[in-house]
Amino acid sequence: MIITCKKKVPFHWIAFAILPWAAFSFKGGVIGTGFIFSLKKFVENPAGLTFILSLPSFIALVLQPVVSFLSDRIWTRFGRRKPFVGTSFFGVTTAMVLMPLMPNFWTLLAVYMVYSVFADLNSPMEPLKQEIIPPAERGRATAAMSWVSNLATMTFWFVALGRFDDVHYMGSLALQGETVIYWSGALLMLTMGLLITLGIREVDQKSPLRGQRLTVRTFFGGLLDRELWPVYMLIVGAACMNFYAGLGALSNLLYTDQWAYTKQEMGINVAAGGIINIFAIAVLAIFADRFNRMRAYQTLICLSLLGQIFYYCYIEFILPDKHPTLVEIIVFGETLSILGILTGMVYTPLVYDYVRRNKMGTYNAGAQMVTRLTVLLTLNGVGLFVWGYATFFQPPAGEMTRIVLRGGDQNNETEVLNLLKKSEWSAPQGGASIVSLSDLTANAWQANGTFSDVGRGWEIRLRNKDSAKLAAEKEKLEKQRLPLVSEEKMLLDKAASLALTGNAADAEKATREAAAVKARRVPIAEQIKAIEGELDTRAQVFHSQVQRALGERLMTEGEQxxxxxxxxxxxxxxxxxxxxxxxxxxxxxxxxxxxxxxxxxxxxxxxxxxxxxxxxxxxxxxxxxxxxxxxxxxxxxxxxxxxxxxxxxxxxxxxxxxxxxxxxxxxxxxxxxxxxxxxxxxxxxxxxxxxxxxxxxxxxxxxxxxxxxxxxxxxxxxxxxxxxxxxxxxxxxxxxxxxxxxxxxxxxxxxxxxxxxxxxxxxxxxxxxxxxxxxxxxxxxxxxxxxxxxxxxxGYAVMKYDYMSGYLWMFVMSLIGIAITIAFSRLEARGLVRKYGLEEAQAS
Incomplete structure (x- = not known):
């Protein structure tokens, strides 16, 4: 049995205290990456994706701080933090079991919000860990926590993620890789919940805060404690740099949608870095408690930002196709990962050096509010920035045709656009002529993604909001059709299985049910076909106008x-x-x-x-x-x-x-x-x-x-x-x-x-x-x-998104975060901020 608030503890206590973070890392992979792909079945727009992912922040903005605040002020026979943590683990387990079973966007969103509520109840877990581990051991404990987290992350990316789209049939039952991944995370969370509930005993600290009622006055009065509010500056700075390790959720879409890597290749990339990290963390842990933490933290966040700027410039200005190889991703990723590991080793012990034990929950409450508010800005900001960048600088949604011109690389963008704009244009859906020729775009195109303003192949697009609405309607119908296709197939498989076992009555019933599902599916499929036909017709009309505008400049079939x-x-x-x-x-x-x-x-x-x-x-x-x-x-x-x-x-x-x-x-x-x-x-x-x-x-x-x-x-x-x-x-x-x-x-x-x-x-x-x-x-x-x-x-083409543009937003936020951190260190140098937590531990 592990007991909290000991001045010295054996290493296996530390190992036990950090073990849940392995489950958190695997769960974080499932929700942070797997859920993106589950959600992308229903939502395409990056701004929409990031908005939905930010919705839990509105709940967490209230719930996490309240839970952390209360965990300093209650006492039960199970302790003051364990009741919240145990409830969280078992609730998260239930939600993760249900998530892959949800048939549509609204039910998936509802379960996601339920998951978020239970996940927020886990906010006292960090103070509980800090109460188990003495300050002198927190640097090495953070390093060890990074090690187990890295191992769990590597397992998710290398073993689990690549199986996300797999489907295995067990008789008439279709077992999807997506489902197995969610349920594996649920099993881990259940196991950790039992270990924490049964394996840790909290010691009563006789806190003077115990019994204090939760009111608006006591809540905000506690959060704005004179000892705590300066520390929130560090939290704001860290939250602004939340993307120092990447673009957050959009990183996954950068890999799969823009760079065209498979989920398995993406997993291998992360796992390869994880293997290196297993050894790197073991070496870095030796130095974890030997740094001047503030100076080391400032140095590391500056190096992380410089590394990300160099990574961005390398891709955008050095690679002709702006498409790094897996080797290049691993080299940059591992360099930034080591900087991130070092930053985490320094940052977590650093902030708790300023906080007394009996105020850890209160501090955690304030830190969570500040973090959530800042992340709302950064997370939604990057999604809106990517969407806005695409609107102004990327090829628009609408009719598209790719053609080849005579003359090889002598064709340039300005010349092609001038040829197009000399012609007369009409809307592909009929009606009024196109008012603005700025709706036309022409970009040199190559299959390998090489960016150039000259070439033989050209992708010519017309921005058409009416066609975009039609395509959105088709996508909506497709999301209604796909579950019906799966349901119909399962019913037919069930009928065939029952027929083989001689159960004719039940087989007939399953066949009738399948026919009823088909009756619902067919009209939807016909609507989809009609929309596809209309979009194809519009695209052909647009192509004929492009053909007329370019005339003899177009090559003829056979010239190749x-x-x-x-x-x-x-x-x-x-x-x-x-x-x-x-x-x-x-x-x-x-x-x-x-x-x-x-x-x-x-x-x-x-x-x-x-x-x-x-x-x-x-x-x-x-x-x-x-x-x-x-x-x-x-x-x-x-x-x-x-x-x-x-x-x-x-x-x-x-x-x-x-x-x-x-x-x-x-x-x-x-x-x-x-x-x-x-x-x-x-x-x-x-x-x-x-x-x-x-x-x-x-x-x-x-x-x-x-x-x-x-x-x-x-x-x-x-x-x-x-x-x-x-x-x-x-x-x-x-x-x-x-x-x-x-x-x-x-x-x-x-x-x-x-x-x-x-x-x-x-x-x-x-x-x-x-x-x-x-x-x-x-x-x-x-x-x-x-x-x-x-x-x-x-054909019709969707809007292109350049997820790398999100790095520009990240750079601005990181600079703000670094400036705030420097301001905090100057307050400390003037004696306005003290390390109360470290002083308390040294005096006890």
């Missing part, structure tokens, strides 16, 4: 193929003694192509017994097969043996030497196919990586495209490389032995290929070549390489 030819290729196989390592074989292939540019590919071949390596090469006119094999075989064997030393027995006779046709196609793309830009952090990481592995090659995306194009029964030998002209690629593939029975198509791409492959003997290959062209387009898109077309896409 700048060259196509058929050549003779030879394929031969070299016997090997074991299964080739494909990764090492690709490295050998890269070197082989540098030495012998005519080589197409190097592929492992599985035989009935054993393996061979097939080599494909373009054959120059008049070259004999035997001479070419004799010339090329030693080079291939040498390069393979450099990485797989026992794979090849040199000089063995090659097998299956055959000649086949190869097709080479040169295509225009919108993006730079080679990764020519290497960011500063990536350069540093590559220096370390080079000691253990091959540094990623500039043509790695083209290698991946070739990998996606290989089909063993059709095109097993493929080479993709950057073309001679800027932003072009050249694809060479060994063609199958026969063209196959493929129907010819009369389209622009087929006609263009027919112009380039003019020999009569090659006309039969046109359907195959057209199909291969389409496969190239799909394979290239997986690597964010876009084959040019006059029209890439047309």
């Amino acid at each position: 193929i700048t060259g196509a030819r058929m050549q003779t290729a030879m394929v031969f196989e070299l016997p090997v003694v074991d299964r080739p390592d494909v990764k090492l074989l690709e490295q050998s292939l890269a070197e082989l192509r540098r030495e012998r540019p005519e080589v197409i590919d190097l592929r492992p071949v599985k035989l009935n017994e054993g393996y061979t390596v097939a080599v494909s090469v373009l054959v120059a006119p008049g070259r004999e097969d035997a001479a070419l094999v004799a010339d090329l075989q030693p080079v291939v064997e040498r390069l393979i043996l450099q990485r797989q030393t026992k794979l090849v027995v040199q000089g063995q006779a090659p097998r299956n030497v055959v000649r086949q046709q190869a097709l080479t196609m040169e295509l225009i793309v919108l993006e730079e196919p080679l990764e020519t830009y290497v960011s500063p952090i990536t350069r540093v990481v590559n220096l370390g990586l080079a000691l253990f592995d091959r540094v990623p090659a500039p043509d790695r995306r083209l290698t991946a495209v070739a990998r996606n194009l290989r089909i063993s029964s059709d095109t097993n030998h493929v080479r993709v490389q950057a073309g001679p002209a800027p932003k072009t690629i050249v694809v060479t593939a060994v063609m199958p032995a026969e063209a196959g029975a493929m129907a010819a198509t009369d389209d622009a791409v087929s006609r263009r290929l027919g112009e380039l492959l003019v020999e009569p003997s090659r006309q039969e290959w046109l359907p195959w070549a057209k199909g291969f062209h389409d496969r190239i387009e799909v394979a290239a898109a997986t690597q964010k390489i876009t084959i040019a077309h006059p029209v890439l896409t047309t």
Whole structure:
């Protein structure tokens, strides 16, 4: 049994006192991150999201301070703080069990508010912890608390978050990853609630405040105690810097919506930093109680702000696509995380140095009020700032078309906008003409996100509030339809299961219930389809006006193929003694192509017994097969043996030497196919990586495209490389032995290929070549390489949000917080603020 208010305590008491913070961290991940994705099913606008997330602050603004205030002034046989803490844990557990079961926005919001009420009852938990841990141990205890919190956070991000969208079926029961995550958090909170209720005994401090009635006068009189109000300055400063570790809730949307990382990738990123933190915290804990806390705190918050400013500038002004890699996110995140851990180690003990034990609850009440008021400003402020920034500087919601212009990178934004504004425009939904040409925007577009004001591809948008209203209506209907789809499927699965067990009556009943649900679903689906049709029609009307405005500047279909030819290729196989390592074989292939540019590919071949390596090469006119094999075989064997030393027995006779046709196609793309830009952090990481592995090659995306194009029964030998002209690629593939029975198509791409492959003997290959062209387009898109077309896409587009803009708001608030902290330290230097808590502990 742990007893409070001891001058010295064993370490396992400290460990027990900080253990609940592991549950808080996992629960914080569930509510702080998981709930965002649950809520985003119903709300898209970032200002709306942040407003809903701030609603608990209005309750907490009253409830948390009252609970903390009362915890200094009551006494029960269970203690003065435990009754509130125990009730909180069990209430939060119940709410977290219910959250993933809520079918719509209003029920989810109601349970979220109930959760928030019970969570606010937990406010005396911090004073309870401080009463268990003496002041001399609080720095190390904070470090240990950071360690267990980090472990729980790492578990959530690495193990749990990536499973959020998973669905597993147990018979007719669908078990969702979202539900499992919420219930896991509930189980942890229940366990911690039992441990606190049964494992801690509070000592009666005979507080002179006991029995004081809760009135407006006593409440605010206690909060404005002359010893406490100066400390609130520190709290305001810390609350202003609430985002020193990121953008709060919007950080999740920055990762998933703007940077297009999956929840699992986001979890791996946080978990990777967490693994480092496990060791970092252990080292930092050694120094936790050795700093001048105020000086260290001021230094750390300034370093944190500078780190965030550098991170913002690095992304916005150094990375061409403003999209950091996971490695870059981890490097910056871990640096800022260590600063955050150090700040927490210093800050928590620092504020309690100024507060007596019997005023900890009262101080906590005032601190919570001040924090909540400040966070209301910062949280809602960042959401409104991001929304306002998007309104003024980001592409608007409305009709959108992506097109490709002739002239390559000679097209610039000003020229394109001038061409558009010279034309006459009318509203896509009919009616009056567009009044303001400022509703038109044109931005250079590339699939990899590279920002530029020049380029081939352009995204042209029209701000249309009427279409935005239609899209919002569609979204609302979709949220009504999806639960009905799930309910109908579960009922049909239930009916099928009952039918298999011979329970025909219940199966019939379930089928009727499913039919009733379908009757409700179908009209909603028809309304959605009608809205989609109207939005598509408007988009096509808008595109036709864009097409008229740009005229001959638009490229035509087929122009993307700048060259196509058929050549003779030879394929031969070299016997090997074991299964080739494909990764090492690709490295050998890269070197082989540098030495012998005519080589197409190097592929492992599985035989009935054993393996061979097939080599494909373009054959120059008049070259004999035997001479070419004799010339090329030693080079291939040498390069393979450099990485797989026992794979090849040199000089063995090659097998299956055959000649086949190869097709080479040169295509225009919108993006730079080679990764020519290497960011500063990536350069540093590559220096370390080079000691253990091959540094990623500039043509790695083209290698991946070739990998996606290989089909063993059709095109097993493929080479993709950057073309001679800027932003072009050249694809060479060994063609199958026969063209196959493929129907010819009369389209622009087929006609263009027919112009380039003019020999009569090659006309039969046109359907195959057209199909291969389409496969190239799909394979290239997986690597964010876009084959040019006059029209890439047309439709309704939502407003784009730049969540990174929220950092600008954060910087301003952080500067205010730092100024307040400096002002506090000057008051202390003048003797207007004293460390009453530390003096009390030293005197006892």
